[in-house]
Amino acid sequence: MADISLSEAEKRYIVDGVKLGIRVDGRERLDYRQLEIETGLVSTANGSARVRLGCTDVLITVKMEMEPPPPQQPKDGQIHFFVNCSANAAPEFEGRGGEDLATSLSAMLDRLYSSPLSLDTSRLCVVPGKHVKVLYVDVEILECGGNLFDTVSLGVKAALWATRMPRIYITGEDGGELEFMVSDNPQEVDRVDVSNAPILITHLRITENLTVIDPTPEEECCGPVQVVVGVTPKGLITTTQQLGAGTFAPQTLSASLKVIAFYYHPHHAHTFWECSSLFTLVAASGQFSSKT
């Protein structure tokens, strides 16, 4: 992703370190870097969040619109994801360079939120068959410092949590057209229920049978293939996708999936970087920055 070239010796140093259980920045294989989440930054959007994970920096905004629903799903609201890889993040994103990454990111987010179990879109319905709320989630990549998928998914969840949609009242009907009134009381807002929304966790295959999570750009140079797993607060897997040119042994994949289950188990939650505590943090305060 980022434009780094490492010598064979440098790669060897990283890989051998992981084999011994320690990474270049002192983390263990399954540790995250310091994470900062801030919500409610953009006043023109219904919800926004900025996430910094190490050097990776993303800004996510949510805007709500009212639109007629597609005929096959008259009662469900919609959620759309758009990713923009800014040329500031990496020189190779200039022009159409970031398009590949952007489409794979937005497709991943689409799949992550496609299940009604992740996000109940029927609650975004205003008038069945006529008007539903559509959430436009725009992701702006400000800086690329490794582990983009995880960071973006965390940001999307935080931004959706912070989304406040003004309440809409139907006041009457005029010649078949409904009339609406949008409440301007800042207390009268609708929220999005993100208690079951999943996040992504990326496992990078660094060497045979060994994976690391939250890889730095240098580590991403050492292993071209990673598996991105979407996981809910209950420890269920919603989506999985292997990325990059390279192969996994089936055992390594199974082990990566089980690690996620293991760390999500309530008894082990404290040993992980407290994914679950992050969920509570997102749920507990409007503006915060958390140290892990």
Place this chain on the structure above:
Amino acid sequence: MSGQVLCAVKMAPFSAPVRLPPQPDTRQQEMSRQLKDALESVIVLEKFPKSQIDVYVTVIEDDGSLLGACITAAGLALCHANIDVYDLVVGASVLFRGDVLYLDPRREEEEVSDNNQLTIGMIPKHAGGQIALMVQRSGQVAPQCLSECLNAAVDLCNRLHSLAQKTLLVHLQETLAHSSSSSSSP
């Protein structure tokens, strides 16, 4: 500089019950990218410096397990084109709803909501079996269950691999017989 792979999966407008627009939509773009990822790890790219291998897949009819079928087809076509690969790549799809596993699901089975689908692309005879692509979508599933599905899909790939090998062998025998008969006749 080693070789590059370009993949384009295109669905014919008549391939699904609903007519598809001729321009590739996001699903087709996504499949092209996934296929590219799979093929890049399968082709011996060092043998093709400064070159590009284009793989075009046209879907004539979609009756489920589409991505898996695309991978198998692309793998066979690569072998037919005499392009060096680490192993013949095959794809397989498994659907799971509740406790029931559906190997190689049909379109109707895929369309039922609340199901999980796992597609893998695999080179079964290389380094004890390596997975070149893994995609799971929609639904929620416990990791143990997903591992089970993965095993089922790996089994299916192994079976498909022997079938695909047989197909190549038959093709080779036929061409050999054809060329020997045509060269001996004059």
